[in-house]
Amino acid sequence: MNYNEAKDYLTRYLKARIPIIIINSIEKNRVIRLISQVAKETNNNFGLYQMSLGVTDLITNTVISEDKTMMSALDFLANEIKYKENYNFILSDISDIEDSTMASRYLLDIALKAESMSGVIILITNELVWPNIQRLGVSLNLNFPNEEEIESTIRSTIKPYLNQINVTWDDNSYKNAATYLQGLSEMEIKNIVASLIVKGSITNDDLRELKFAKQTLFKDIAGLEAVMLDDDFEIAGLEVLKEWLYEKKNLMDPIKKDELKRRGIAAPKGILLTGVPGCGKSMCSKAAASIFNIPLYRLDLATVQGQYVGQSEKQLKQALDTAEYMSPCVLWIDEIEKGLNDAQSSVTSKMIGQFLFWLQECQKPVFVIASANSIDSLPPELVRKGRFDEIFFVDLPNKNERKELLKLYAKKYLNVELGEAFVNHLIEITEGFASADIEATIRSIAYKLIANKEITLTDSLIINELTKVVSLSKTNPEKIEAIRKWGLNRAVKASKEE
Numbered sequence: 001m002n003y004n005e006a007k008d009y010l011t012r013y014l015k016a017r018i019p020i021i022i023i024n025s026i027e028k029n030r031v032i033r034l035i036s037q038v039a040k041e042t043n044n045n046f047g048l049y050q051m052s053l054g055v056t057d058l059i060t061n062t063v064i065s066e067d068k069t070m071m072s073a074l075d076f077l078a079n080e081i082k083y084k085e086n087y088n089f090i091l092s093d094i095s096d097i098e099d100s101t102m103a104s105r106y107l108l109d110i111a112l113k114a115e116s117m118s119g120v121i122i123l124i125t126n127e128l129v130w131p132n133i134q135r136l137g138v139s140l141n142l143n144f145p146n147e148e149e150i151e152s153t154i155r156s157t158i159k160p161y162l163n164q165i166n167v168t169w170d171d172n173s174y175k176n177a178a179t180y181l182q183g184l185s186e187m188e189i190k191n192i193v194a195s196l197i198v199k200g201s202i203t204n205d206d207l208r209e210l211k212f213a214k215q216t217l218f219k220d221i222a223g224l225e226a227v228m229l230d231d232d233f234e235i236a237g238l239e240v241l242k243e244w245l246y247e248k249k250n251l252m253d254p255i256k257k258d259e260l261k262r263r264g265i266a267a268p269k270g271i272l273l274t275g276v277p278g279c280g281k282s283m284c285s286k287a288a289a290s291i292f293n294i295p296l297y298r299l300d301l302a303t304v305q306g307q308y309v310g311q312s313e314k315q316l317k318q319a320l321d322t323a324e325y326m327s328p329c330v331l332w333i334d335e336i337e338k339g340l341n342d343a344q345s346s347v348t349s350k351m352i353g354q355f356l357f358w359l360q361e362c363q364k365p366v367f368v369i370a371s372a373n374s375i376d377s378l379p380p381e382l383v384r385k386g387r388f389d390e391i392f393f394v395d396l397p398n399k400n401e402r403k404e405l406l407k408l409y410a411k412k413y414l415n416v417e418l419g420e421a422f423v424n425h426l427i428e429i430t431e432g433f434a435s436a437d438i439e440a441t442i443r444s445i446a447y448k449l450i451a452n453k454e455i456t457l458t459d460s461l462i463i464n465e466l467t468k469v470v471s472l473s474k475t476n477p478e479k480i481e482a483i484r485k486w487g488l489n490r491a492v493k494a495s496k497e498e
Contacts, residue, residue, distance in 0.1 A: 003034060003149055006142045010038050013138055017086070019115040020137025026126045028092050030186050031142060032058070035090060035122060044088055046122075047080065049073035051093035058090065070094055070103065077121070078110050087119045098128040111136050145186055151178035153186055157193045158202065166201040172255075173204055179252075180210040182364065183325040208293075214326050215295055224322055227286065227296040227332065235287040236408050236435075237401030238280060241392050241494035244271075245291045248389075252292065252328075252365070268389050269359060270331075270368030272382075274375035274487050275394030275494070276473075276480055278436030281371040284394065284494070285332035288369055295329045301351075302338065313350050320358045328365035336370040337377045352379055359387065376486055392494045393487030396473060396480075401495060402430050402438065409442035414449070414457060422459055429466050432473040441465050 001009070006023070013021050025031050032048070036058055039046055046058035055065035055076055065076050070093070077089050097104040107121075111133060114121055123129065129139075145153060151174050158167060169177070181189050192213050196202050215226055235242070248268045250256060260267060273281045289296035299319055323331045359368065370388070372378060383391065397405060406426050410418045418426070430438055445465050448455055455461070473480050487493075 001141060002143055002146045003030075006140050007034055007038060009140055010034065011042060014038060014042055014044060014088075014120060017118045017120060018137050019119060019121060020111050020133060021120065021122045022129055022134065022137065022139040023122060023124050023142055024126055024139060025124065025142040027142065027144075027185050027187070028124055031124050032090070032092070034142070039088075046088040046090050047077070048090045049077075049092060049094075070096075071106075074103070074106050074110065078106075078113070081110055081113050081117055081119045085117050085119070087114070087117065088122075089119070090122045090124065092124040094123060094125060095127070097125075097130055097133065099130055100132070101130075104130040104133060108133050108136070144183060145189065147175070147178045147182060149186075150181050150184075150189055151175060153189050154178060154181075154193055157190050158197065161197050165197060165199075166203075168201075168203045173207065176207055177210050179328055179365065180207070181213065182327055184214065211294055211328075224297040224299055224319055224326070224331075227289070227298050229286055229290055229296065234290075234408065235280065235283050236404035237397055238284065238287070238394065238494045239496045240492065241284060241394075242287065242291070244390065244392075245288050248367075249292050267365060268367060269362070270366075270370070270388055272336075272375070272388040272391045273369060273371040273394060273494075274373070274391065274483070274491060276396050276434060276483055277373050278434035279394045279396060280435045281373075281394050282332075282334065283435070284392075285330060285334075285369045285371070288367065289330040292328075292330060292367065294365075294367075295326065296332060297323060297326060297329055298332045298334060299323070301333065301336065313354055316351055316354055317358075320355070320362075323366050324362060324364040328367075330367045330369060333368065333370040335373060336382075337372040337374050352382065356381065356387065373483070391491040393491035394494045395484060395487065396432065397435055397438075398495060399427050401435075402427050402433065405435055405438045406430070406442070409439050410462075413442050413446040416457065426462070426466060429463065430471075433469065433471045434473070437469055437471050438466075441469055 010021065010023075023031050028050075035046065038044075039058060047055055047064060048058045049055050049070070051068055051070070054063060054068045055073055056063050065072065067073075067076075073091065077091070080087050080089070091107075094107075095103075097107060108130070111121055113119070115136065154174060154177055161167075181192065184192070192210065196206050196209075199206075251260065251268060257267065273284055275281055285296060285298075301316075323329065368388070375383060375391075381387075403423055406423055407418055410416050442462075445457070445462060448461075449457060
């Protein structure tokens with residue numbers, strides 16, 4: 001729950017004098033601030049134990065007991081609860097209470113006494129608590145700040161410096177910054193904003209830095225691989241798909257997002273790509289990240305499958321949770337059929353159910369692109385209408401796309417601009433080529449030129465190299481035809497008709 005929700009529940013529980021209130025969070029200072037606000041509004045006071053300070057008064061911060069050990073804090077609490085009615089106390093920095101231990105049994109005994117004296121004990125922890133203690137009270141999970149809270153934190157952090165530095169952000173800039181910093185703690189957000197302040201100015205160029213802030217903070221991403229894009233990345237052809245992506249990008253505008261929320265419409269979840277191998281399905285994921293201008297992460301389902309019972313499901317959950325944490329981002333699941341095609345396996349069945357539930361319920365801005373070469377091997381529940389926003393079919397490149405590909409890779413690898421007449425000749429030679437065939441051949445020519453300085457780049461060299469290629473459509477025509485038949489009849493074609 002968010003900060004305001006947690007505040008409302010805590011107020012209610014405090015008035016009800018529930019003896020144990022467990023607040024699960026790693027943000028101790030934020031939780032203490034929340035309790036302080038509730039304490040002032042309800043005219044309550046608390047003792048507070050922190051390992052670094054001992055026991056202090058929550059409101060005045062005066063030291064009550066300088067003994068900083070947890071057991072001494074429990075002794076202090078036990079004595080106060082014994083003689084005072086309606087006594088309130090906060091225990092932070094506690095440990096060794098997840099099982100039946102001396103500390104947990106002692107705390108249980110104190111909690112039972114608190115119940116008879118209308119006392120309230122609040123535990124701040126992000127670890128497990130012994131079930132016998134949990135049963136005496138209630139638990140609250142304080143989530144990291146939501147977008148509204150993040151924007152407020154960003155503004156309040158920058159506000160004292162507005163007369164000292166140049167800040168060119170408008171309201172949309174603040175909203176975008178809040179979106180990019182979702183999933184971070186309040187302290188992490190303040191640190192990132194502080195790093196911008198010390199530069200002496202905050203401009204819209206800094207928004208790009210914020211997009212990748214989480215990637216900088218957390219380099220070890222469980223189950224996910226960060227895919228870096230060149231600044232000049234571009235993809236040839238696939239105009240229908242690119243138009244669709246640009247349309248969805250517009251929905252990421254803060255005003256559009258607010259309108260979607262008001263109408264109760266979910267944000268775009270992602271697409272399923274199928275098509276001929278080597279024709280750009282992988283490039284589409286990079287194109288989406290480039291168009292949306294957000295980070296790209298690749299999830300390989302093979303890496304999350306373990307040999308022990310429950311391991312695969314646990315590791316998949318961790319990977320998906322991490323994707324949410326790193327949002328906004330594009331999550332690319334390559335060759336999804338290889339990880340989820342054995343519907344008869346109980347492990348695979350559980351993973352399918354887990355993935356579909358996450359895809360349906362995920363509220364974070366994670367745009368999923370799942371690609372499959374053999375989409376007919378996927379379970380029906382994964383490809384039914386509504387699971388993904390759309391299913392696109394990536395076919396062998398048509399003439400216009402081959403023209404774009406030849407020009408793109410000639411410029412990229414050979415550093416030349418191909419003439420119009422020559423390109424038209426190459427278009428005929430490359431009939432039936434996959435995108436990968438064209439790229440690999442042009443790259444191979446570059447290798448030759450770099451390796452042997454006596455070879456010069458000529459039209460005949462390019463023609464000869466392309467003529468040698470045995471394209472994928474010729475090596476396995478039956479399989480390619482079967483893939484095309486499925487895709488052209490059941491999916492939206494990613495390319496425009498010639």
